[in-house]
Amino acid sequence: MNITFVITGLSTGGAEVMLYKLIQNINRNQFKPNVISLTNIGELGLKIKKLGVSVNALEMKFNFIFFFKFFKLLKLLYNSNADIVQTWMYHADLLGGVAARIVGIRNVVWGIRQSVFSNNKSKYSTKLIMKLCSKLSNWLPKLILSCSIRAKSVHINEGYCKKKIVVIPNGFDLEVFKPNINARKSVRFELGINSDAKLVGLIARNDPQKNHNGFIYAAIKVIHKIPDTHFLLAGKGIDYSNHGLVRSISETGYKDNFHLLGYRNDIPRLMAALDVYASSSWGEAFPNVIGEAMACCIPCIVTDVGDSAEIVGNSGFTVKTGDMLGLANNIIALLKQSNQQRKKLGLQARQRIIEHYEIKNISHQYESFYAQILKYS
Secondary structure (H helix, E strand, O other): OEEEEEEOOOOOOHHHHHHHHHHHHOOOOOOEEEEEEOOOOHHHHHHHHOOOOOEEEOOOOOOOOHHHHHHHHHHHHHHOOOOEEEEEOHHHHHHHHHHHHHOOOOOEEEEEOOOOOOOOOOOHHHHHHHHHHHHHOOOOOOEEEEOOHHHHHHHHHOOOOHHHEEEOOOOEOOOOOOOOHHHHHHHHHHHOOOOOOEEEEEEOOOOHHHOHHHHHHHHHHHHHHOOOEEEEEEOOOOOOOOHHHHHHHHOOOOHHHEEEOOOOOOHHHHHHOOOEEEEOOOOOOOOHHHHHHHHOOOOEEEEOOOOHHHHHHHHOEEEOOOOHHHHHHHHHHHHHOOHHHHHHHHHHHHHHHHHHOEHHHHHHHHHHHHHHHHHOO
16 A cells, blocks of 8 residues: 655654654555655654655745645655555645645545644644635545544634544654663763752753743742752753743753753653653643653653643643643652652553553554555545
């Protein structure tokens, strides 16, 4: 079965990582994938190519050469012999979906990966395309894949065709994300902090929806109660060249308690070194970082966005969106627990990932989904 994936871009992000993991784990004897990125090849595109999968990056922009790029998209899809075209994220849903139908491909699957729309935290162009997709959802895609229950509900409320939406959550590689007793010491040595210092993490790209300033507010409250607590922040744009973030941290008076690591390739190691993972987000659909932390036996405190609360279950704590005081209080409570108590909670977290979100099981769900499409096409 030939499957062509069309995605907006292949820089590191939740949707892009999940596409990589799916291609990595899908049965290649049964499924032959290839990938088209509307924009860049990015870090994930290079990793996908190393799996022996064709990746084409169109570098598409809304300028005078847009129509030439769109024609190239049409040509790639026409020559792909795709049994199914699956698009990922709104721009790809719209452009990839329309292009696939133009060249005669009927088995088009959209992918929705977002669960909140805010006037000041979502791009206007994104909201506009989402609205247009909602109008087209009744006839353009055969089915729509959502990565979260909350995202499904939100999109139905926005006008998406209810009967077409199927939920398959993200999955996690338990051989990559796992407890690592050496990580705790080595990461603290790298940061130049005491080997027994408490370490709280937030790993997220520079984006208003990740609410880094809210995390900093919560961190100050924690430091007031537990002074030797340090905060590890990593992700694209989260480094010392981010002047706004650096200024916010400097104004707290506790800049030595914060560590900005930028984009990293050793996320499993960083996760395994934490005492607590804290997500301060305003908006998510299915945040991979929470599952990654849980797979490393790290208890999580999350805001109630997307499926965050569903992922954590009873292995962590959930606060209302925007309640950074509640986030801080829960961090304090967890850090005041004994190491044994936190370890027990962490083991519960990993067990929850094993039971519900293990990547091979999730990949099998995708395979069954694709087989059903062809069966009834």
